[in-house]
Amino acid sequence: MVKGLLFDLDGVVIDSESYNDKACADLLAEFNEGYDRDFLKPRMVGKSDIEGMNLLVEHHKLPISGEEFDIRRKENKKRFYEKEIPYMQGFESFFEKLKSHFNCPVAIVTACNKEYFDLIDLRLKISDKFNHNIFRSEMVKKHKPAPDVYLYAGEKLNIDCKDCLVFEDAPAGIVSGIRAGSKVIALTTTFSKETIINTIKEIDETINVDEILFIDKFEDNSLKEVINFSEN
16 A cells, blocks of 8 residues: 655656756866766766766866855756746646645755755745645755665655656666665656666666656656556
8 A cells, every 4th residue: 555655856856957957068068068967867876976977077077066066057047947947847736636645745856055955945936736745855964866765755754665657858867766665656757767777787786677667757657557567
């Protein structure tokens, strides 16, 4: 029986990943570097900002620190979160139907920091939609792919993560949900199924990817798949 629905934010609830890509690419262009998205993004998404930017700076051998890159990148991101990023296509209708079917607590479990979240929340009212159950990686010691933030969310909601469905788009987040004991639905909106599987194997080769449900969009057919998946 499903007792909780836990959603990552970026790339699942909100359509932010193309904007996040642009924030990195624009800054890398100042160093005459092209953004190596296919390699970097699957490894950065779900991690803290500093962890991700340290990886990017090291990969591109930039003459600045990950912290400095992150500070400059954030100025672009703030504008996107405040004024431009929308909900994922189909999410709102899908979410209401899912919530009605399972009739259980819902929550956001995200690596997005509070500053960005507050900016987009003012416009999209995400907190209201999720009954103000917002859990961020900064609330725990270990970020995704560690299970800590999902376990923390389960504790605060007074539910066992083994009784939860987790919706993620990033390999690190998918691994985090699986390690927390949840059933995981992986959206292929940000990365292809192949990229997700390959990156998961790099993170943790013991994970059985056949136990993950992959969906490519929020629609009625996907809703049926999620319901069937929850019952198996």
